[in-house]
Amino acid sequence: xxxxxxxxxxxxxxxxxxxxxKTGVLPSTRYQGSKYKIIKWIDYxxxxxxxxxxxxxxxxxxxxxYMFKKNGKQVFYNDSLQFNYYVGLAIIENSKIIxxxxxxxxxxxxxxxxxxxxxxxxxxxxxxxxxxxxKWLDVIVTNIGQIKNxxxxxxxxxxxxxxxxxKRPYNLFHRKNLYIRTAEVERSFGNKKTWDTPFEExxxxxxxxxxxxxxxxxxxxxxFYSDIFNLDVDADLIYIDTPYIxxxxxxxxxxxxxxFLEGIVxxxxxxxLIDEKSKHKKIKxxxxxxxxxxxxxxxxxxxxxxxxxxxxVVSYRDDGTPIIDELxxxxxxxxxxxxxxxxxxxxxxxxxxxxxxxxxAK
Numbered sequence: 001x002x003x004x005x006x007x008x009x010x011x012x013x014x015x016x017x018x019x020x021x022k023t024g025v026l027p028s029t030r031y032q033g034s035k036y037k038i039i040k041w042i043d044y045x046x047x048x049x050x051x052x053x054x055x056x057x058x059x060x061x062x063x064x065x066y067m068f069k070k071n072g073k074q075v076f077y078n079d080s081l082q083f084n085y086y087v088g089l090a091i092i093e094n095s096k097i098i099x100x101x102x103x104x105x106x107x108x109x110x111x112x113x114x115x116x117x118x119x120x121x122x123x124x125x126x127x128x129x130x131x132x133x134x135k136w137l138d139v140i141v142t143n144i145g146q147i148k149n150x151x152x153x154x155x156x157x158x159x160x161x162x163x164x165x166x167k168r169p170y171n172l173f174h175r176k177n178l179y180i181r182t183a184e185v186e187r188s189f190g191n192k193k194t195w196d197t198p199f200e201e202x203x204x205x206x207x208x209x210x211x212x213x214x215x216x217x218x219x220x221x222x223x224f225y226s227d228i229f230n231l232d233v234d235a236d237l238i239y240i241d242t243p244y245i246x247x248x249x250x251x252x253x254x255x256x257x258x259x260f261l262e263g264i265v266x267x268x269x270x271x272x273l274i275d276e277k278s279k280h281k282k283i284k285x286x287x288x289x290x291x292x293x294x295x296x297x298x299x300x301x302x303x304x305x306x307x308x309x310x311x312x313v314v315s316y317r318d319d320g321t322p323i324i325d326e327l328x329x330x331x332x333x334x335x336x337x338x339x340x341x342x343x344x345x346x347x348x349x350x351x352x353x354x355x356x357x358x359x360x361a362k
Contacts, residue, residue: 024070024215027091027206029061030162030171032257033244035315036063038343038356042315043067045341045358049311051236057228057303058241060254062087064315066213068239074219076233078226081254083161083261085225089154093223095216097151099159099207107143107156108200116142119270127176127280128168128260136199137164141267155214159206161261166202167195173260176280229302238307241315242300243290249321251291259283297322301330308334314359318342327359335361 029036042064053074056065065077069092077088121134129137140160147153165171169180181195224231245251259282263270275284289295300322304312312331318324324340331338343356
């Protein structure tokens with residue numbers, strides 16, 4: 001049977017604490033739609049469920065997967081974007097490898113034996129970063145590509161991604177708007193000091209954050225880069241946080257928001273991936289049912305069926321498409337007990353008053 005919907009005020013989430021652990025510090029994140037600021041609320045409603053393993057099916061920032069790792073669960077992290085796969089490698093699968101001073105020095109120094117490409121400098125003039133910053137990025141991305149240890153490389157990518165994001169207006173790559181940073185005007189938003197801080201300084205800071213996040217929870221955690229429907233993983237609990245489609249049918253496509261970061265990890269192929277019709281040189285985007293209002297219902301139906309033998313925990317918003325009642329109806333086909341929790345929470349770039357929702361089906 002379904003329980004009564006429970007509403008929880010945002011201030012109450014301050015009462016929820018992750019378990020004390022001297023090792024592993026959850027790194028900060030600035031990704032659109034991240035659950036970072038409500039992680040304690042999610043933990044509160046999932047910590048008493050009976051499960052030993054968990055799949056974060058749309059892993060994104062990795063903060064929820066990291067919470068489960070801190071809770072001593074075996075964690076499987078998946079994302080369809082490869083740059084997120086590297087984030088997962090760095091802080092979820094990785095249990096002991098960190099970036100040492102020598103690694104950082106190598107990454108930040110132009111090496112005499114390397115002939116550096118100038119792809120970013122030659123392609124993204126006056127779009128996202130200054131010319132000098134673009135030159136710096138070409139060097140750093142090339143040096144990271146020389147690192148042989150996959151976890152060290154992943155941590156370096158993690159630090160670079162965060163450095164790129166923090167220097168971007170809105171923390172996004174959705175349009176050509178470098179002028180917002182460089183124009184000599186009065187600003188009512190943004191942080192010009194952060195934008196003007198050198199890339200290297202940001203990079204070093206995020207290396208420290210990434211290193212601090214590394215710890216061993218004594219479980220064999222694994223990271224995947226896959227379409228969720230092609231993934232063959234058995235887990236006791238499936239955490240589902242799909243891209244969001246509003247009640248008006250407008251989808252949030254994370255690929256379009258973060259294509260520049262995806263390009264970084266495909267650096268040698270990047271030139272062939274760009275949509276030349278795009279003013280801001282985004283990568284050509286393939287089909288995605290999670291961003292299509294005509295396909296989203298069928299996608300949820302298919303997903304719930306695929307993982308019907310596991311506990312299902314769905315992160316959602318109360319003004320999404322499908323509506324909550326439709327999701328509950330789908331889940332009733334496979335689960336006897338369903339409860340819906342709500343939290344008053346406003347995303348930074350959201351104009352609406354929607355509530356964060358957690359649907360638990362078991």
